[in-house]
Amino acid sequence: MQNLRYVGKNLFIEKLSIKNILKKQKTPFYIYSENQIITNFLKFKNTFKKTNPLICFAAKSNSNLNILRVLGKLGAGADVVSGGELLKALKAGIKAKKIVFSGVGKTEEELKIAINKNILLINCETESEAKLVNNLAKKLRKKVSIGFRLNPNVDAKTHKNISTGKAENKFGLSIKSFKIFLKTINSLKNIKLDALSVHIGSQILNDAPFIKTLSVMSNLIKELRLNLNYVDLGGGFGINYTNKERPINLNKYSKLVEYFSKKLNCKIIFEPGRSIIGNTGLLVSKVQFIKKGANKNFIILDAGMNDFMRPALYDAFHQIIPVSKNSAKSKGKIEFVGPICESTCKFGIYKNYQKINENDFIAITNVGAYGSSLSSNYNTRPLIAEILINKNKLRYIRKKQNLLKLISS
Ligand SMILES: Cc1ncc(COP(=O)(O)O)c(C=O)c1O
Numbered sequence: 001m002q003n004l005r006y007v008g009k010n011l012f013i014e015k016l017s018i019k020n021i022l023k024k025q026k027t028p029f030y031i032y033s034e035n036q037i038i039t040n041f042l043k044f045k046n047t048f049k050k051t052n053p054l055i056c057f058a059a060k061s062n063s064n065l066n067i068l069r070v071l072g073k074l075g076a077g078a079d080v081v082s083g084g085e086l087l088k089a090l091k092a093g094i095k096a097k098k099i100v101f102s103g104v105g106k107t108e109e110e111l112k113i114a115i116n117k118n119i120l121l122i123n124c125e126t127e128s129e130a131k132l133v134n135n136l137a138k139k140l141r142k143k144v145s146i147g148f149r150l151n152p153n154v155d156a157k158t159h160k161n162i163s164t165g166k167a168e169n170k171f172g173l174s175i176k177s178f179k180i181f182l183k184t185i186n187s188l189k190n191i192k193l194d195a196l197s198v199h200i201g202s203q204i205l206n207d208a209p210f211i212k213t214l215s216v217m218s219n220l221i222k223e224l225r226l227n228l229n230y231v232d233l234g235g236g237f238g239i240n241y242t243n244k245e246r247p248i249n250l251n252k253y254s255k256l257v258e259y260f261s262k263k264l265n266c267k268i269i270f271e272p273g274r275s276i277i278g279n280t281g282l283l284v285s286k287v288q289f290i291k292k293g294a295n296k297n298f299i300i301l302d303a304g305m306n307d308f309m310r311p312a313l314y315d316a317f318h319q320i321i322p323v324s325k326n327s328a329k330s331k332g333k334i335e336f337v338g339p340i341c342e343s344t345c346k347f348g349i350y351k352n353y354q355k356i357n358e359n360d361f362i363a364i365t366n367v368g369a370y371g372s373s374l375s376s377n378y379n380t381r382p383l384i385a386e387i388l389i390n391k392n393k394l395r396y397i398r399k400k401q402n403l404l405k406l407i408s409s
Contacts, residue, residue, distance in 0.1 A: 040279070040280065148196055152213045284363050
């Protein structure tokens, strides 16, 4: 993150020192740089400027209302996967005609909300879902624009738990099933096939799977002579969690997308999440205790896997950095762990780390995407505070959840 740096020994986010923030704010908490969010969004927009796509931010990656507001003001739409996310996107000021609704198992209640709010597209994933939308639309006397999410059977070459575009994955309709469905779609008078969509996975660092998917879509649309208003190419653009990864280069892909959009005369939609919000956030935590282990020392933090799931869920690596640097060294190996009663509640092993003491503070980096949005009340722990920084201004965008409310049911 460009907006994160040390000034002397102290970690700053934008113009504020975390050390100062800690005088008023108890750990753990999430903290984000608003200017980094803006930079990332504008960079994405600029990459595809010749295509001028509708950029629907994937709300699942971070659904904080104020973050949705920041993005909405920049012109972003939203990709939502639940009725809750849909209503939040609207509440954040994002226009219904900039919202697409994805997901394999939307409920009748959620679909009714989407139809009543007149969103841009409901991206269906089964024939049954399209029929349900048609029936609901008929009852509500509406004609609804739908997209169909296809499964292009392309390997995104990413972690198996975030790969969504292969035939073995539950997502999207196979091309064969889609072709069968097309024969009957004209009998469904209350829906209109306006789009095709794909999303092959997340944290993809190579352009090849995107290019392959584009070619599958292009061939299919030509073969079936579909006349679509939109093609939704999903999200999935990876970010660098370590210095070893090479940033994804989207130059070639963006040219191909431009050509594709012109040739088919359709508006392109993207659904990026991680590439917009991933590197904008930190999770700040305190060292509660230090325990000697058999061959390493455990640094027990006050942040747990309920606050930040990615390491437990995907074995994800997130660099942990000190809030204040010192020049002494820890002896041997150390492992940062959390307080939750699960062995997977751990955040990384380090050698040659700086000396860590109880009551020191650290920051887990690049936690903006799938951090707070994946957090839970596991172990009956309240959801933690979220703070947004813009230059030297600090805004609470979520208060820590009230413990008394939490224990009421
Ligand atoms: C349908 C859909 N669109 C967009 C995204 C956002 O992906 P990413 O955060 O990798 O850009 C996801 C996340 O997996 C998704 O399921």
